[in-house]
Amino acid sequence: MPFYLAVFAFGAIIGSFLNVCIYRIPTGKSIVTPPSSCPSCGSPVKPYDNIPVISWLLLGGKCRSCKSGISARYPLVEALNGALWCAVFLRFEPDFTSAAIYAVLLSALVVITFIDLDHQIIPDSISIPGIPIGIVLGSFFLSDPFMPSEQLGWTSSAAGAALGFGLYYIIAVASRGGMGGGDIKLMGMLGGFLGWKGVLLTTFVGSLAGSVVGLGLVLFSGAGRKTKVPFGPFLALGGAVSIFYGQELLNWYLSHGWR
Ligand SMILES: [Zn+2]
Numbered sequence: 705m706p707f708y709l710a711v712f713a714f715g716a717i718i719g720s721f722l723n724v725c726i727y728r729i730p731t732g733k734s735i736v737t738p739p740s741s742c743p744s745c746g747s748p749v750k751p752y753d754n755i756p757v758i759s760w761l762l763l764g765g766k767c768r769s770c771k772s773g774i775s776a777r778y779p780l781v782e783a784l785n786g787a788l789w790c791a792v793f794l795r796f797e798p799d800f801t802s803a804a805i806y807a808v809l810l811s812a813l814v815v816i817t818f819i820d821l822d823h824q825i826i827p828d829s830i831s832i833p834g835i836p837i838g839i840v841l842g843s844f845f846l847s848d849p850f851m852p853s854e855q856l857g858w859t860s861s862a863a864g865a866a867l868g869f870g871l872y873y874i875i876a877v878a879s880r881g882g883m884g885g886g887d888i889k890l891m892g893m894l895g896g897f898l899g900w901k902g903v904l905l906t907t908f909v910g911s912l913a914g915s916v917v918g919l920g921l922v923l924f925s926g927a928g929r930k931t932k933v934p935f936g937p938f939l940a941l942g943g944a945v946s947i948f949y950g951q952e953l954l955n956w957y958l959s960h961g962w963r
Pocket of ligand 1: 742743744745746747767768769770771772
């Protein structure tokens with residue numbers, strides 16, 4: 705148990721860094737320097753005020769210097785990343801190599817989700833290097849999330865990257881801009897990590913979740929048909945579902961599915 709507490713704490717500390725990435729990557733600022741400061745008054749965040757989740761609670765969600773509000777999203781991202789890291793280590797135990805790689809992938813998906821929500825872009829600085837990194841790690845180091853006792857292997861990984869990129873390229877062309885270039889690169893990246901089955905499940909889950917949320921927005925918030933809903937967060941959700949439930953969903957499908 706102390707092990708998983710440590711995994712949560714480390715995941716939450718990384719979550720604090722993810723907040724910096726979410727805030728700075730779209731502006732082109734360095735994610736390393738300068739150290740974090742209050743967006744309102746500019747005073748630097750003291751190390752003892754930078755403890756994930758806890759500092760925000762102790763400060764009552766306010767800057768120590770100027771007392772202006774600090775978004776609850778900061779501690780939420782930290783807690784979310786800690787929880788995701790815990791969950792992925794529990795899922796792949798004792799294969800900690802796969803667990804660690806998928807933990808980093810999930811963190812990248814958290815950053816992509818919030819940047820896409822804020823700016824309707826998926827940063828190339830994550831997705832483009834993510835494609836070759838996904839293929840290399842998927843080919844040689846990762847176990848198959850659909851069969852965790854086996855290696856994913858280079859055929860499934862390379863086929864996944866090609867399918868993810870190709871399928872979403874076709875959708876982007878066919879939908880005339882309904883799907884963006886960022887989604888194409890993101891799916892190329894996810895395909896390398898998750899294999900071709902992961903691309904299919906991610907697409908299924910992403911479309912389903914996207915339709916439900918889109919319909920909800922139209923019905924309950926008065927959003928029009930033309931309201932742009934970024935698709936990246938739904939693809940990220942689909943990728944996470946593939947990592948955590950791919951095996952169970954595949955088994956369920958094979959025993960209940962249409963044949
Ligand atoms: Zn301040």
